[in-house]
Amino acid sequence: MKSLRLLAILEADTITGPAKNLLQFAQCARGQVDVEIAVFRREGQSNLFIETAGRLAIPVHAMPEAGRFDLTVVRALRSLAGELKPDVVQSHAVKSHFLARASGFDRMAPWVAFHHGYTWPDLRARIYNQLDRWSLRAADCVLTVSEPFRRELVRRGVAAERIEVVHNAIDPQWGRRDKSPEASAALRARLGIGPEMRVVLIVGRLSSEKDHGTLLEAMRRVRGMAPDAHLAIVGDGPERPRIEETVRRLGLVGSVTLAGQVPSAEPFYGIADICVLSSLSEGSPNALLEAMAAGAPVVATAVGGIPEMVTHGESALLVKPGDCEAMTNAIAALLNDGDLARRLAARAREIVLERHAPEARVRRLVEIYESLTRRPAR
16 A cells, blocks of 8 residues: 655744654654655744754755745645645644645645644734634644543534544653663753752743743742752743743742753653643643653643543642642652652553554554545545
């Protein structure tokens, strides 16, 4: 059977969760699906995603753009689709959905739209998010990562029978290569985190929905019970100045490390005693899967698809979003009870092996793509 030709449209200049999932799929599906990726690139900007895809021998087409919604990109996308003649087109997030529909891809090939949830950093983003009400209704299939997101899409007018829930996947060996004492000591030394400190790790974009503020206040309280607790924040984004100011205001300078954007967060799981997700909203977060695969115990907010992935008291400690007291108590419990931490981490790793292997996700997606190509043209 010949390989499917898939054209993926993505806005990415770093390795975000959706970008990571797409690259993982392109690698694992070789022989079944030939993936080519279109990304948007502005003059003079570096692009870690394009560099990473190149190292993995995944074809990437850079679409020059002058701004966030430069409609001249539509012509370039139409030309690319005409050249590649894909069997399936896939788009990721609001901008790509809009441009896929504006380019008429819903009339050229079966169109699959990946819905990763919405962020709300500013008024302009909120306006852009409303475009999905128009874009997604034309998609042949909308893939999302949790049941709450499915319900949200139905409320936005997407037909329920065209929505599929597909959870993210993770390499079961994620983070385990960096757990050697030598690698951990080297990273701690580079970050200025002493060997006696116990590291609480959070990985993700520094944006308002991640709610670093509640976590920082919880860390201030935790340090009253565990002075050796140190918070490592990996990622970058618009909330960084606010986070830095909160660190100063709470007297946490020296107890918090902002590592910034890194090519891969994998080494950081090698020094993590606990991983935290403090988000107000989530889908199927890669950071949670990474912690589970790496064998780090988790404190997470019970939002989005998180309760579908882990169970409170069995494979993680779950708290209400924005509940600083509950988060403080959960972090302290894992720092003070080694048996509990080990039990939760062990069960979480079993769940990764049972439910979140990349091969299972590839099989599910290929089945969806093949079924779409067999449907009569609209």
